[in-house]
Amino acid sequence: xxxxxxxxxxxxxxxxxxxxxxxxxxxxxxxxxxxxxxxxxxxxxxxxxxxxxxxxxxxxxxxxxxxxxxxxxxxxxxxxxxxxxxxxxxxxxxxxxxxxxxxxxxxxxxxxxxxxxxxxxxxxxxxxxxxxxxxxxxxxxxxxxxxxxxxxxxxxxxxxxxxxxxxxxxxxxxxxxxxxxxxxxxxxxxxxxxxxxxxxxxxxxxxxxxxxxxxxxxxxxxxxxxxxxxxxxxxxxxxxxxxxxxxxxxxxxxxxxxxxxxxxxxxxxxxxxxxxxxxxxxxxxxxxxxxxxxxxxxxxxxxxxxxxxxxxxxxxxxxxxxxxxxxxxxxxxxxxxxxxxxxxxxxxxxxxxxxxxxxxxxxxxxxx
Amino acid sequence: xxxxxxxxxxxxxxxxxxxxxxxxxxxxxxxxxxxxxxxxxxxxxxxxxxxxxxxxxxxxxxxxxxxxxxxxxxxxxxxxxxxxxxxxxxxxxx
Numbered sequence: 382x383x384x385x386x387x388x389x390x391x392x393x394x395x396x397x398x399x400x401x402x403x404x405x406x407x408x409x410x411x412x413x414x415x416x417x418x419x420x421x422x423x424x425x426x427x428x429x430x431x432x433x434x435x436x437x438x439x440x441x442x443x444x445x446x447x448x449x450x451x452x453x454x455x456x457x458x459x460x461x462x463x464x465x466x467x468x469x470x471x472x473x474x475x476x477x478x479x480x481x482x483x484x485x486x487x488x489x490x491x492x493x494x495x496x497x498x499x500x501x502x503x504x505x506x507x508x509x510x511x512x513x514x515x516x517x518x519x520x521x522x523x524x525x526x527x528x529x530x531x532x533x534x535x536x537x538x539x540x541x542x543x544x545x546x547x548x549x550x551x552x553x554x555x556x557x558x559x560x561x562x563x564x565x566x567x568x569x570x571x572x573x574x575x576x577x578x579x580x581x582x583x584x585x586x587x588x589x590x591x592x593x594x595x596x597x598x599x600x601x602x603x604x605x606x607x608x609x610x611x612x613x614x615x616x617x618x619x620x621x622x623x624x625x626x627x628x629x630x631x632x633x634x635x636x637x638x639x640x641x642x643x644x645x646x647x648x649x650x651x652x653x654x655x656x657x658x659x660x661x662x663x664x665x666x667x668x669x670x671x672x673x674x675x676x677x678x679x680x681x682x683x684x685x686x687x688x689x690x691x692x693x694x695x696x697x698x699x700x701x702x703x704x705x706x707x708x709x710x711x712x713x714x715x716x717x718x719x720x721x722x723x724x725x726x727x728x729x730x731x732x733x734x735x736x737x738x739x740x741x742x743x744x745x746x747x748x749x
Numbered sequence: 750x751x752x753x754x755x756x757x758x759x760x761x762x763x764x765x766x767x768x769x770x771x772x773x774x775x776x777x778x779x780x781x782x783x784x785x786x787x788x789x790x791x792x793x794x795x796x797x798x799x800x801x802x803x804x805x806x807x808x809x810x811x812x813x814x815x816x817x818x819x820x821x822x823x824x825x826x827x828x829x830x831x832x833x834x835x836x837x838x839x840x841x842x843x
Contacts, residue, residue: 599796
Protein backbone atom coordinates (compact mmCIF):
# COMPACT_ATOMS: atom_id res chain seq x y z
CA UNK A 382 0.00 0.00 0.00
CA UNK A 383 1.31 3.45 -0.86
CA UNK A 384 1.42 6.13 1.85
CA UNK A 385 -1.05 8.18 -0.14
CA UNK A 386 -3.70 5.52 0.37
CA UNK A 387 -3.18 4.93 4.06
CA UNK A 388 -5.17 7.93 5.28
CA UNK A 389 -8.17 7.53 2.91
CA UNK A 390 -8.52 3.82 3.69
CA UNK A 391 -8.41 4.58 7.41
CA UNK A 392 -11.08 7.28 7.03
CA UNK A 393 -13.43 4.79 5.37
CA UNK A 394 -12.67 2.15 8.00
CA UNK A 395 -13.45 4.66 10.75
CA UNK A 396 -16.73 5.75 9.22
CA UNK A 397 -18.00 2.22 8.59
CA UNK A 398 -16.71 0.66 11.81
CA UNK A 399 -18.81 -2.42 12.50
CA UNK A 400 -22.06 -0.81 11.35
CA UNK A 401 -22.46 -2.17 7.79
CA UNK A 402 -24.82 -4.94 8.92
CA UNK A 403 -26.97 -2.45 10.79
CA UNK A 404 -27.12 -0.09 7.78
CA UNK A 405 -28.07 -3.02 5.57
CA UNK A 406 -30.91 -4.09 7.84
CA UNK A 407 -32.15 -0.52 8.18
CA UNK A 408 -31.78 0.22 4.45
CA UNK A 409 -30.10 3.53 5.14
CA UNK A 410 -26.56 4.95 5.35
CA UNK A 411 -25.81 7.78 7.82
CA UNK A 412 -26.09 10.63 5.34
CA UNK A 413 -24.00 13.19 7.18
CA UNK A 414 -21.07 10.82 7.42
CA UNK A 415 -21.35 9.87 3.75
CA UNK A 416 -21.32 13.58 2.85
CA UNK A 417 -18.27 14.00 5.06
CA UNK A 418 -16.46 11.31 3.07
CA UNK A 419 -17.57 13.13 -0.09
CA UNK A 420 -16.10 16.38 1.22
CA UNK A 421 -12.83 14.52 1.77
CA UNK A 422 -12.89 13.81 -1.97
CA UNK A 423 -13.22 10.07 -1.38
CA UNK A 424 -16.47 9.33 -3.20
CA UNK A 425 -14.95 10.24 -6.58
CA UNK A 426 -11.24 10.15 -5.80
CA UNK A 427 -10.02 10.34 -9.42
CA UNK A 428 -11.20 13.95 -9.74
CA UNK A 429 -8.17 16.24 -10.20
CA UNK A 430 -7.03 18.41 -7.27
CA UNK A 431 -7.99 21.64 -9.07
CA UNK A 432 -11.63 20.62 -8.50
CA UNK A 433 -11.03 19.58 -4.90
CA UNK A 434 -10.43 15.94 -5.76
CA UNK A 435 -7.70 13.55 -4.74
CA UNK A 436 -6.34 13.09 -8.24
CA UNK A 437 -6.05 9.34 -7.70
CA UNK A 438 -5.09 7.06 -10.55
CA UNK A 439 -7.64 4.42 -11.51
CA UNK A 440 -5.51 1.84 -9.72
CA UNK A 441 -5.35 3.87 -6.50
CA UNK A 442 -9.06 4.54 -6.65
CA UNK A 443 -9.55 0.82 -7.27
CA UNK A 444 -7.76 -0.04 -4.02
CA UNK A 445 -9.97 2.43 -2.16
CA UNK A 446 -13.06 0.98 -3.86
CA UNK A 447 -12.10 -2.61 -2.97
CA UNK A 448 -11.41 -1.58 0.62
CA UNK A 449 -14.81 0.11 0.84
CA UNK A 450 -16.51 -2.85 -0.85
CA UNK A 451 -14.95 -5.20 1.64
CA UNK A 452 -16.59 -3.24 4.47
CA UNK A 453 -19.91 -2.14 2.95
CA UNK A 454 -21.18 -2.66 -0.61
CA UNK A 455 -23.90 -0.02 -0.16
CA UNK A 456 -21.31 2.67 0.50
CA UNK A 457 -19.13 1.31 -2.30
CA UNK A 458 -22.15 1.45 -4.59
CA UNK A 459 -22.59 5.18 -3.86
CA UNK A 460 -18.89 5.61 -4.60
CA UNK A 461 -19.40 3.95 -7.99
CA UNK A 462 -22.33 6.26 -8.80
CA UNK A 463 -20.57 9.40 -7.67
CA UNK A 464 -17.52 8.40 -9.69
CA UNK A 465 -19.57 7.69 -12.81
CA UNK A 466 -21.31 11.05 -12.56
CA UNK A 467 -18.02 12.84 -11.98
CA UNK A 468 -16.32 11.09 -14.88
CA UNK A 469 -19.24 11.91 -17.20
CA UNK A 470 -18.93 15.59 -16.25
CA UNK A 471 -15.15 15.46 -16.65
CA UNK A 472 -15.45 13.71 -20.01
CA UNK A 473 -18.28 15.72 -21.57
CA UNK A 474 -18.55 18.93 -19.55
CA UNK A 475 -17.18 22.31 -20.58
CA UNK A 476 -14.54 23.96 -18.40
CA UNK A 477 -17.26 25.97 -16.65
CA UNK A 478 -19.39 22.86 -16.06
CA UNK A 479 -16.44 20.92 -14.70
CA UNK A 480 -15.66 23.75 -12.30
CA UNK A 481 -19.26 24.05 -11.15
CA UNK A 482 -20.22 20.40 -10.76
CA UNK A 483 -16.97 18.68 -9.85
CA UNK A 484 -16.29 21.07 -7.01
CA UNK A 485 -19.75 20.23 -5.63
CA UNK A 486 -19.06 16.50 -5.92
CA UNK A 487 -15.89 16.87 -3.86
CA UNK A 488 -17.44 19.05 -1.19
CA UNK A 489 -20.26 16.95 0.17
CA UNK A 490 -22.92 16.97 -2.56
CA UNK A 491 -24.18 13.54 -3.55
CA UNK A 492 -25.17 12.40 -6.99
CA UNK A 493 -26.46 9.51 -9.04
CA UNK A 494 -26.62 8.56 -12.70
CA UNK A 495 -30.00 7.88 -14.32
CA UNK A 496 -29.77 5.35 -17.17
CA UNK A 497 -32.49 2.70 -16.84
CA UNK A 498 -36.17 3.17 -17.56
CA UNK A 499 -39.29 1.02 -17.18
CA UNK A 500 -38.83 -0.18 -20.79
CA UNK A 501 -35.06 0.24 -21.18
CA UNK A 502 -32.66 -1.71 -18.99
CA UNK A 503 -29.99 -3.66 -20.81
CA UNK A 504 -31.08 -2.05 -24.08
CA UNK A 505 -30.43 1.62 -23.44
CA UNK A 506 -31.15 2.47 -27.07
CA UNK A 507 -34.83 2.08 -26.06
CA UNK A 508 -34.79 4.96 -23.59
CA UNK A 509 -37.66 7.41 -24.03
CA UNK A 510 -36.80 10.22 -21.59
CA UNK A 511 -36.57 13.34 -23.71
CA UNK A 512 -34.16 16.21 -23.22
CA UNK A 513 -34.90 19.26 -25.38
CA UNK A 514 -33.34 22.68 -25.63
CA UNK A 515 -35.89 25.49 -25.43
CA UNK A 516 -34.33 28.93 -25.55
CA UNK A 517 -32.15 29.41 -22.51
CA UNK A 518 -33.64 26.38 -20.75
CA UNK A 519 -33.57 22.61 -21.11
CA UNK A 520 -36.76 20.62 -20.71
CA UNK A 521 -36.68 17.09 -19.28
CA UNK A 522 -39.57 14.68 -19.49
CA UNK A 523 -39.52 10.99 -18.59
CA UNK A 524 -39.09 8.27 -16.00
CA UNK A 525 -36.00 6.54 -14.68
CA UNK A 526 -35.81 3.44 -12.49
CA UNK A 527 -33.28 1.93 -10.10
CA UNK A 528 -31.12 5.02 -9.86
CA UNK A 529 -28.45 4.14 -7.29
CA UNK A 530 -27.98 6.83 -4.68
CA UNK A 531 -30.98 8.88 -5.85
CA UNK A 532 -32.54 8.76 -2.37
CA UNK A 533 -29.57 10.80 -1.11
CA UNK A 534 -28.70 12.75 -4.25
CA UNK A 535 -28.59 16.52 -4.71
CA UNK A 536 -27.81 16.18 -8.42
CA UNK A 537 -28.53 13.53 -11.02
CA UNK A 538 -26.79 13.00 -14.34
CA UNK A 539 -29.71 12.10 -16.59
CA UNK A 540 -29.35 10.46 -20.00
CA UNK A 541 -32.13 10.98 -22.54
CA UNK A 542 -33.00 11.34 -26.19
CA UNK A 543 -31.98 14.63 -27.75
CA UNK A 544 -32.85 15.39 -31.33
CA UNK A 545 -31.67 12.48 -33.47
CA UNK A 546 -29.20 11.34 -30.81
CA UNK A 547 -28.86 11.54 -27.06
CA UNK A 548 -27.60 13.88 -24.37
CA UNK A 549 -26.79 14.04 -20.68
CA UNK A 550 -27.96 16.81 -18.36
CA UNK A 551 -27.20 17.56 -14.73
CA UNK A 552 -30.49 17.94 -12.88
CA UNK A 553 -30.88 19.13 -9.27
CA UNK A 554 -33.25 16.80 -7.40
CA UNK A 555 -34.99 19.82 -5.87
CA UNK A 556 -35.98 21.23 -9.29
CA UNK A 557 -39.73 21.55 -9.78
CA UNK A 558 -41.15 18.40 -11.39
CA UNK A 559 -38.54 15.94 -10.06
CA UNK A 560 -40.00 13.18 -7.87
CA UNK A 561 -37.74 10.61 -6.16
CA UNK A 562 -39.39 7.44 -4.86
CA UNK A 563 -37.03 5.13 -2.92
CA UNK A 564 -37.30 1.41 -3.73
CA UNK A 565 -38.18 -0.49 -0.54
CA UNK A 566 -36.20 -3.60 0.41
CA UNK A 567 -33.89 -4.22 -2.56
CA UNK A 568 -32.22 -7.66 -2.67
CA UNK A 569 -28.73 -6.27 -2.17
CA UNK A 570 -26.83 -3.04 -1.48
CA UNK A 571 -29.92 -2.28 0.57
CA UNK A 572 -28.65 1.03 1.94
CA UNK A 573 -27.44 2.40 -1.41
CA UNK A 574 -30.51 4.61 -1.85
CA UNK A 575 -31.94 3.04 -5.01
CA UNK A 576 -34.94 5.00 -6.23
CA UNK A 577 -37.25 5.51 -9.17
CA UNK A 578 -37.22 9.09 -10.41
CA UNK A 579 -39.74 10.88 -12.60
CA UNK A 580 -39.17 14.13 -14.48
CA UNK A 581 -42.42 15.92 -15.17
CA UNK A 582 -41.86 19.04 -17.27
CA UNK A 583 -38.56 19.77 -15.49
CA UNK A 584 -37.02 23.01 -16.71
CA UNK A 585 -33.39 23.78 -15.92
CA UNK A 586 -30.87 26.31 -17.30
CA UNK A 587 -29.45 25.52 -20.75
CA UNK A 588 -25.93 25.28 -19.36
CA UNK A 589 -26.97 22.13 -17.45
CA UNK A 590 -26.68 20.23 -20.72
CA UNK A 591 -23.30 18.49 -21.01
CA UNK A 592 -21.22 18.51 -24.20
CA UNK A 593 -21.63 15.75 -26.76
CA UNK A 594 -25.39 16.45 -27.02
CA UNK A 595 -26.61 14.75 -30.19
CA UNK A 596 -24.10 11.88 -30.12
CA UNK A 597 -25.53 8.35 -30.23
CA UNK A 598 -26.63 7.13 -26.79
CA UNK A 599 -24.02 4.35 -26.84
CA UNK A 600 -21.21 6.86 -27.22
CA UNK A 601 -22.43 8.86 -24.27
CA UNK A 602 -23.07 5.99 -21.89
CA UNK A 603 -20.00 3.92 -22.73
CA UNK A 604 -17.71 6.30 -20.82
CA UNK A 605 -19.84 6.23 -17.68
CA UNK A 606 -20.42 2.48 -17.94
CA UNK A 607 -16.74 1.73 -18.45
CA UNK A 608 -15.92 3.65 -15.28
CA UNK A 609 -18.84 1.96 -13.51
CA UNK A 610 -17.86 -1.53 -14.61
CA UNK A 611 -14.33 -1.12 -13.36
CA UNK A 612 -15.57 0.31 -10.08
CA UNK A 613 -18.05 -2.55 -9.61
CA UNK A 614 -15.28 -5.04 -10.38
CA UNK A 615 -13.04 -3.54 -7.68
CA UNK A 616 -16.05 -3.59 -5.36
CA UNK A 617 -16.44 -7.31 -6.08
CA UNK A 618 -12.79 -7.80 -5.12
CA UNK A 619 -13.80 -6.30 -1.77
CA UNK A 620 -16.74 -8.70 -1.47
CA UNK A 621 -14.41 -11.63 -2.17
CA UNK A 622 -11.93 -10.38 0.44
CA UNK A 623 -14.68 -10.06 3.06
CA UNK A 624 -15.83 -13.60 2.25
CA UNK A 625 -12.30 -14.98 2.32
CA UNK A 626 -11.64 -13.42 5.69
CA UNK A 627 -14.92 -14.68 7.19
CA UNK A 628 -14.66 -18.19 5.71
CA UNK A 629 -10.96 -18.73 6.47
CA UNK A 630 -11.37 -17.29 9.96
CA UNK A 631 -14.27 -19.63 10.68
CA UNK A 632 -12.74 -22.73 9.09
CA UNK A 633 -9.51 -22.31 11.01
CA UNK A 634 -11.18 -22.51 14.45
CA UNK A 635 -14.52 -24.25 14.12
CA UNK A 636 -14.23 -27.99 14.80
CA UNK A 637 -16.49 -30.76 13.56
CA UNK A 638 -15.90 -34.53 13.96
CA UNK A 639 -12.79 -33.74 16.00
CA UNK A 640 -11.06 -31.74 13.28
CA UNK A 641 -10.99 -28.10 12.21
CA UNK A 642 -13.26 -27.36 9.23
CA UNK A 643 -10.23 -26.54 7.10
CA UNK A 644 -8.99 -30.10 7.68
CA UNK A 645 -12.12 -31.42 5.96
CA UNK A 646 -11.16 -31.62 2.32
CA UNK A 647 -14.49 -30.51 0.86
CA UNK A 648 -14.38 -27.36 3.00
CA UNK A 649 -10.71 -26.78 2.18
CA UNK A 650 -11.60 -26.73 -1.50
CA UNK A 651 -14.04 -23.85 -0.92
CA UNK A 652 -11.23 -21.82 0.66
CA UNK A 653 -8.84 -22.60 -2.17
CA UNK A 654 -11.36 -21.56 -4.80
CA UNK A 655 -12.17 -18.36 -2.91
CA UNK A 656 -8.49 -17.48 -2.83
CA UNK A 657 -8.12 -18.16 -6.55
CA UNK A 658 -11.19 -16.02 -7.30
CA UNK A 659 -9.95 -13.11 -5.21
CA UNK A 660 -6.43 -13.15 -6.61
CA UNK A 661 -7.56 -13.52 -10.21
CA UNK A 662 -10.13 -10.72 -9.82
CA UNK A 663 -7.44 -8.43 -8.36
CA UNK A 664 -5.13 -9.15 -11.31
CA UNK A 665 -7.92 -8.45 -13.84
CA UNK A 666 -8.80 -5.18 -12.10
CA UNK A 667 -5.16 -4.10 -11.90
CA UNK A 668 -4.71 -4.74 -15.59
CA UNK A 669 -7.82 -2.78 -16.60
CA UNK A 670 -6.98 0.11 -14.25
CA UNK A 671 -3.41 0.33 -15.50
CA UNK A 672 -4.73 0.47 -19.06
CA UNK A 673 -7.10 3.27 -17.99
CA UNK A 674 -4.19 5.14 -16.39
CA UNK A 675 -2.04 4.84 -19.52
CA UNK A 676 -4.83 5.72 -21.94
CA UNK A 677 -4.76 2.25 -23.48
CA UNK A 678 -8.17 1.24 -24.88
CA UNK A 679 -9.91 -0.82 -22.19
CA UNK A 680 -13.68 -0.64 -22.67
CA UNK A 681 -13.81 -4.36 -23.51
CA UNK A 682 -11.36 -5.12 -20.75
CA UNK A 683 -13.70 -3.36 -18.31
CA UNK A 684 -16.60 -5.55 -19.44
CA UNK A 685 -14.49 -8.68 -19.06
CA UNK A 686 -13.22 -7.60 -15.65
CA UNK A 687 -16.66 -6.72 -14.34
CA UNK A 688 -18.13 -9.99 -15.63
CA UNK A 689 -15.33 -12.06 -14.15
CA UNK A 690 -15.35 -10.28 -10.79
CA UNK A 691 -19.14 -10.26 -10.39
CA UNK A 692 -19.57 -13.92 -11.36
CA UNK A 693 -16.80 -14.93 -9.01
CA UNK A 694 -18.07 -12.74 -6.19
CA UNK A 695 -21.51 -14.35 -6.48
CA UNK A 696 -20.02 -17.83 -6.51
CA UNK A 697 -17.49 -17.00 -3.80
CA UNK A 698 -20.11 -15.50 -1.52
CA UNK A 699 -22.30 -18.60 -1.94
CA UNK A 700 -19.30 -20.77 -0.94
CA UNK A 701 -18.57 -18.57 2.05
CA UNK A 702 -22.15 -18.93 3.31
CA UNK A 703 -21.75 -22.69 2.85
CA UNK A 704 -18.54 -22.76 4.90
CA UNK A 705 -20.04 -20.71 7.73
CA UNK A 706 -23.23 -22.74 7.67
CA UNK A 707 -25.73 -21.62 10.26
CA UNK A 708 -23.22 -19.05 11.59
CA UNK A 709 -23.54 -17.11 8.35
CA UNK A 710 -27.11 -17.78 7.40
CA UNK A 711 -28.88 -14.73 8.76
CA UNK A 712 -29.28 -11.11 7.76
CA UNK A 713 -26.64 -8.83 9.18
CA UNK A 714 -23.89 -11.48 8.91
CA UNK A 715 -21.05 -10.46 6.60
CA UNK A 716 -21.37 -13.44 4.27
CA UNK A 717 -25.17 -13.27 4.08
CA UNK A 718 -24.89 -9.62 3.06
CA UNK A 719 -22.11 -10.46 0.59
CA UNK A 720 -24.31 -13.20 -0.91
CA UNK A 721 -27.13 -10.73 -1.64
CA UNK A 722 -24.87 -7.86 -2.67
CA UNK A 723 -22.81 -10.02 -5.04
CA UNK A 724 -25.94 -11.26 -6.81
CA UNK A 725 -26.87 -7.66 -7.61
CA UNK A 726 -23.38 -7.16 -9.08
CA UNK A 727 -24.28 -9.76 -11.74
CA UNK A 728 -27.15 -7.52 -12.81
CA UNK A 729 -25.97 -3.89 -12.74
CA UNK A 730 -23.71 -1.97 -15.15
CA UNK A 731 -24.39 -4.60 -17.82
CA UNK A 732 -25.82 -7.95 -16.73
CA UNK A 733 -23.69 -11.07 -17.05
CA UNK A 734 -25.60 -11.94 -20.21
CA UNK A 735 -25.05 -8.49 -21.80
CA UNK A 736 -21.39 -8.74 -20.85
CA UNK A 737 -21.21 -12.14 -22.52
CA UNK A 738 -22.80 -10.77 -25.70
CA UNK A 739 -20.26 -7.93 -25.85
CA UNK A 740 -17.40 -10.33 -25.14
CA UNK A 741 -18.55 -12.83 -27.75
CA UNK A 742 -18.61 -10.04 -30.36
CA UNK A 743 -15.08 -9.18 -29.32
CA UNK A 744 -14.05 -12.85 -29.54
CA UNK A 745 -15.33 -13.07 -33.11
CA UNK A 746 -13.68 -9.81 -34.15
CA UNK A 747 -10.31 -10.83 -32.75
CA UNK A 748 -10.20 -14.59 -33.10
CA UNK A 749 -12.25 -15.55 -36.16
CA UNK B 750 0.49 14.86 -55.01
CA UNK B 751 -3.24 14.78 -55.35
CA UNK B 752 -4.88 18.00 -56.55
CA UNK B 753 -7.56 17.76 -53.85
CA UNK B 754 -4.97 17.83 -51.08
CA UNK B 755 -5.19 21.28 -49.61
CA UNK B 756 -2.76 23.36 -47.67
CA UNK B 757 -3.70 21.97 -44.26
CA UNK B 758 -4.48 18.33 -44.89
CA UNK B 759 -1.45 17.86 -47.11
CA UNK B 760 1.17 18.84 -44.51
CA UNK B 761 3.52 16.37 -42.80
CA UNK B 762 1.56 16.95 -39.56
CA UNK B 763 -1.64 15.89 -41.29
CA UNK B 764 0.08 12.85 -42.73
CA UNK B 765 1.26 11.83 -39.28
CA UNK B 766 -2.25 12.06 -37.80
CA UNK B 767 -3.72 10.20 -40.75
CA UNK B 768 -1.16 7.40 -40.58
CA UNK B 769 -1.47 7.00 -36.81
CA UNK B 770 -5.26 6.75 -36.93
CA UNK B 771 -5.28 4.41 -39.94
CA UNK B 772 -2.80 2.09 -38.24
CA UNK B 773 -4.85 2.10 -35.03
CA UNK B 774 -8.07 1.37 -36.91
CA UNK B 775 -6.57 -1.38 -39.05
CA UNK B 776 -4.99 -3.02 -36.05
CA UNK B 777 -8.23 -2.96 -34.08
CA UNK B 778 -10.67 -3.85 -36.87
CA UNK B 779 -8.30 -6.09 -38.85
CA UNK B 780 -9.83 -4.62 -41.98
CA UNK B 781 -8.30 -2.34 -44.59
CA UNK B 782 -9.34 1.27 -43.84
CA UNK B 783 -9.01 4.25 -46.16
CA UNK B 784 -8.83 7.88 -45.05
CA UNK B 785 -12.31 8.47 -46.49
CA UNK B 786 -13.97 5.23 -45.30
CA UNK B 787 -17.22 5.99 -43.46
CA UNK B 788 -16.39 4.19 -40.21
CA UNK B 789 -19.96 4.11 -38.94
CA UNK B 790 -21.80 3.21 -42.15
CA UNK B 791 -19.27 0.42 -42.74
CA UNK B 792 -19.89 -0.95 -39.24
CA UNK B 793 -16.15 -0.90 -38.52
CA UNK B 794 -16.54 1.18 -35.38
CA UNK B 795 -18.89 -0.23 -32.75
CA UNK B 796 -20.24 1.89 -29.92
CA UNK B 797 -17.81 0.18 -27.53
CA UNK B 798 -14.94 1.10 -29.81
CA UNK B 799 -16.07 4.68 -30.49
CA UNK B 800 -14.98 6.12 -27.14
CA UNK B 801 -11.68 4.25 -27.34
CA UNK B 802 -11.09 5.87 -30.70
CA UNK B 803 -11.71 9.28 -29.12
CA UNK B 804 -9.37 8.55 -26.20
CA UNK B 805 -6.69 7.27 -28.57
CA UNK B 806 -6.95 10.40 -30.67
CA UNK B 807 -6.73 12.68 -27.64
CA UNK B 808 -3.80 10.82 -26.09
CA UNK B 809 -1.85 10.46 -29.32
CA UNK B 810 -2.03 14.11 -30.29
CA UNK B 811 -2.40 15.88 -26.95
CA UNK B 812 -5.75 17.46 -27.75
CA UNK B 813 -9.01 17.59 -25.81
CA UNK B 814 -12.19 17.16 -27.81
CA UNK B 815 -15.03 18.88 -25.99
CA UNK B 816 -18.30 20.75 -26.43
CA UNK B 817 -19.52 21.24 -30.00
CA UNK B 818 -16.55 19.26 -31.37
CA UNK B 819 -17.98 16.11 -29.79
CA UNK B 820 -20.11 15.24 -32.79
CA UNK B 821 -20.35 12.20 -34.97
CA UNK B 822 -19.23 13.89 -38.19
CA UNK B 823 -15.83 14.71 -36.67
CA UNK B 824 -15.17 10.98 -36.25
CA UNK B 825 -16.87 9.62 -39.34
CA UNK B 826 -13.67 9.30 -41.37
CA UNK B 827 -9.94 9.43 -40.69
CA UNK B 828 -9.88 12.53 -42.87
CA UNK B 829 -12.43 14.24 -40.58
CA UNK B 830 -10.44 13.27 -37.48
CA UNK B 831 -7.26 14.61 -39.10
CA UNK B 832 -8.90 17.96 -39.77
CA UNK B 833 -10.22 18.05 -36.21
CA UNK B 834 -6.80 17.39 -34.68
CA UNK B 835 -5.12 20.01 -36.86
CA UNK B 836 -7.78 22.57 -36.00
CA UNK B 837 -7.54 21.85 -32.24
CA UNK B 838 -3.78 22.21 -32.42
CA UNK B 839 -4.28 25.60 -33.99
CA UNK B 840 -2.63 24.48 -37.20
CA UNK B 841 0.76 24.06 -35.50
CA UNK B 842 2.98 21.96 -37.70
CA UNK B 843 4.59 19.71 -35.10
